[in-house]
Amino acid sequence: MINKLVLCGASALLMLSSPAVAQKAAAPNDAQIAHIAYTAGQLDIDAGKQALAKSHDKAVRSFAETMVRDHGAVNEQALALVKKLGVTPQDNATSDALTKQAKDKARELGKLSGKSFDRAYMQNEVAFHRTVNGALRTTLIPDAHNGELKSLLRTGLTLFEEHQKHAEQLAKDLR
Amino acid sequence: MTVRRFLPVRSLSLAVAAAVLALSPASAAAAAPKVYTVVIDKMKFGPVPPGIRVGDTILWVNRDFLKHSATARDKSFNVELPPKTSGKTVIRHSGTIVFYCIYHPGMTGTLNVAK
Numbered sequence: 001m002i003n004k005l006v007l008c009g010a011s012a013l014l015m016l017s018s019p020a021v022a023q024k025a026a027a028p029n030d031a032q033i034a035h036i037a038y039t040a041g042q043l044d045i046d047a048g049k050q051a052l053a054k055s056h057d058k059a060v061r062s063f064a065e066t067m068v069r070d071h072g073a074v075n076e077q078a079l080a081l082v083k084k085l086g087v088t089p090q091d092n093a094t095s096d097a098l099t100k101q102a103k104d105k106a107r108e109l110g111k112l113s114g115k116s117f118d119r120a121y122m123q124n125e126v127a128f129h130r131t132v133n134g135a136l137r138t139t140l141i142p143d144a145h146n147g148e149l150k151s152l153l154r155t156g157l158t159l160f161e162e163h164q165k166h167a168e169q170l171a172k173d174l175r
Numbered sequence: 176m177t178v179r180r181f182l183p184v185r186s187l188s189l190a191v192a193a194a195v196l197a198l199s200p201a202s203a204a205a206a207a208p209k210v211y212t213v214v215i216d217k218m219k220f221g222p223v224p225p226g227i228r229v230g231d232t233i234l235w236v237n238r239d240f241l242k243h244s245a246t247a248r249d250k251s252f253n254v255e256l257p258p259k260t261s262g263k264t265v266i267r268h269s270g271t272i273v274f275y276c277i278y279h280p281g282m283t284g285t286l287n288v289a290k
Contacts, residue, residue, distance in 0.1 A: 062277075066278045066279075069241075069242055069278075070241055070242075070278075073240050073241050073242075073258065074240075076240075077240055155217060155218075158217060158218045159218055159241065159279075162218055162279045162281045162282070165280075165281050166279065166280055166281065169280070
């Protein structure tokens, strides 16, 4: 089961990193970067809500609540910023790939319950944050042109790195 | 004899009283509680000022747009800090108190409290 999940996580990373690499070649513009960052945040909020509906584990629920609250707060800042800059977030291949992958994962997690769900949710949170943080470091932050967008993405990365560490610790505790 | 025995005691009491009176302004100044500020910014607890003593107050200032907490590992305090707010803790015991944010456990700091 765990091996299968690890494989799923690895393939998710591969699937997600390819469009990100393709975008890197094309250098995403600020409107696309804003869309990718916002989409990633919204997908993790949805995953957190699914965990809150399914999990009974205190630590997992507390983590999910933090994801919903933190990503909601960052996205609120992102929305205020794009409005201020007069930028309309632009749909793109990376956002679409992230969304498709998250929907597939949500369906898969929907079939699980109890400890199996908790473990799979936490492992996916580790994989998801690792992927998004990698994209922020190598593509989104370096390619952002607007200083305020770059700064918000940097703040986001600091926060999401903490989420990743927290998720890694909880995933380990649940083993 | 009785009078003689009492006299030194009485003068000693007076001496002690005078000493206490002489010392009281200094000891009152030393014991006057102080307020120390610790700022939370960009997912980090800022530097903790030195010289904290039992009875002093820590003012936690959260500059982030994220909810944090200042929570003692030994459970001696737990302050919820909604975005852009501040909260206070009165320090009740001496020693090394490690604190962290319950929502972001990687955020930690240490209070060194003297008696």
